Amino acid sequence: xxxxxxxxxxxxxxxxxxxxxxxxxxxxxxxxxxxxxxxxxxxxxxxxxxxxxxxxxxxxxxxxxxxxxxxxxxxxxxxxxxxxxxxxxxxxxxxxxxxxxxxxxxxxxxxxxxxxxxxxxxxxxxxxxxxxxxxxxxxxxxxxxxxxxxxxxxxxxxxxxxxxxxxxxxxxxxxxxxxxxxxxxxxxxxxxxxxxxxxxxxxxxxxxxxxxxxxxxxxxxxxxxxxxxxxxxxxxxxxxxxxxxxxxxxxxxxxxxxxxxxxxxxxxxxxxxxxxxxxxxxxxxxxxxxxxxxxxxxxxxxxxxxxxxxxxxxxxxxxxxxxxxxxxxxxxxxxxxxxxxxxxxxxxxxxxxxxxxxxxxxxxxxxxxxxxxxxxxxxxxxxxxxxxx
Numbered sequence: 001x002x003x004x005x006x007x008x009x010x011x012x013x014x015x016x017x018x019x020x021x022x023x024x025x026x027x028x029x030x031x032x033x034x035x036x037x038x039x040x041x042x043x044x045x046x047x048x049x050x051x052x053x054x055x056x057x058x059x060x061x062x063x064x065x066x067x068x069x070x071x072x073x074x075x076x077x078x079x080x081x082x083x084x085x086x087x088x089x090x091x092x093x094x095x096x097x098x099x100x101x102x103x104x105x106x107x108x109x110x111x112x113x114x115x116x117x118x119x120x121x122x123x124x125x126x127x128x129x130x131x132x133x134x135x136x137x138x139x140x141x142x143x144x145x146x147x148x149x150x151x152x153x154x155x156x157x158x159x160x161x162x163x164x165x166x167x168x169x170x171x172x173x174x175x176x177x178x179x180x181x182x183x184x185x186x187x188x189x190x191x192x193x194x195x196x197x198x199x200x201x202x203x204x205x206x207x208x209x210x211x212x213x214x215x216x217x218x219x220x221x222x223x224x225x226x227x228x229x230x231x232x233x234x235x236x237x238x239x240x241x242x243x244x245x246x247x248x249x250x251x252x253x254x255x256x257x258x259x260x261x262x263x264x265x266x267x268x269x270x271x272x273x274x275x276x277x278x279x280x281x282x283x284x285x286x287x288x289x290x291x292x293x294x295x296x297x298x299x300x301x302x303x304x305x306x307x308x309x310x311x312x313x314x315x316x317x318x319x320x321x322x323x324x325x326x327x328x329x330x331x332x333x334x335x336x337x338x339x340x341x342x343x344x345x346x347x348x349x350x351x352x353x354x355x356x357x358x359x360x361x362x363x364x365x366x367x368x369x370x371x372x373x374x375x376x377x378x379x380x381x382x383x384x385x386x387x388x389x
Contacts, residue, residue: 007035007099017210023049024216025059078348116154151222159215164205192219228339232259233347260301299328
């Protein structure tokens, strides 16, 4: 059983034509051992639907985070949210997906479209994975399964299913057609994000660019957590070289990146192996990468770090958006973007060649770049730790 699963969730929405607010709400919460994703569809559209669906999401995500029993959660919702007196139905429906870091998944669906589950490329029948329960007179489907990296789970509001209703399709797009289309896109692109974007675009087209209902699609990609360690800069005290290298090489399960020529030479000497420079990776503003057995990536230091930051500022911290170039900065940016935890081991010995006279004596260009990189990654939700020596 894999114990370091991560759920990566994204969503796209369409507002009902003429409405400024979406009546659907999505809430994503990351807690210590799990990710909680809630989708709620408020009855009707506009401000009232938006308020009710938002309230539903807040109650559900908070109570699930506190591990409160399902019956108590539903009871709280029933007491909090009104029921439409005319139609006799709840003012908001919901689907909850909880993914634990051991791969255990629980999906709870109340009166919304069934989730779409693609596992190992195959479309699963959600009803066969769970059972229906009656809680506070509400019929709820409770699904449980184990996931593996590469699986995709999709939650949707009924605005997706109704696309094309009475226009291009007599009965709308429908769950079977949507689920098969999502499966096709995931298997073709290996991207949950691409599947969400494609289906939302097609939904809008089916509505003739004037959606007759709020439409939301949430894509949840099951991934294995990745960790990277970056060793950059030699220690202030040269007698610590061997100690630092041993710690760096001993970090099992981490993608290992060396950033800096002097740093690379220190590791190379300790290993007794030569760094081979790959001149084919040289670009006009990025020095070539080196290859060292046992290390995932070896790059030059300051210029490469500077370029990595420029890439993140231009393309964001999403590996799918970073150009697929073979230069050291692009390779480092992708490895970092694919990682959930990044540890920076930063040497404080200052290279006189890069020293900026306008900076305080105890600061180097490397220190400034590492600080900026940390800020960018932290804002994107990455877990970043730094160690100076």
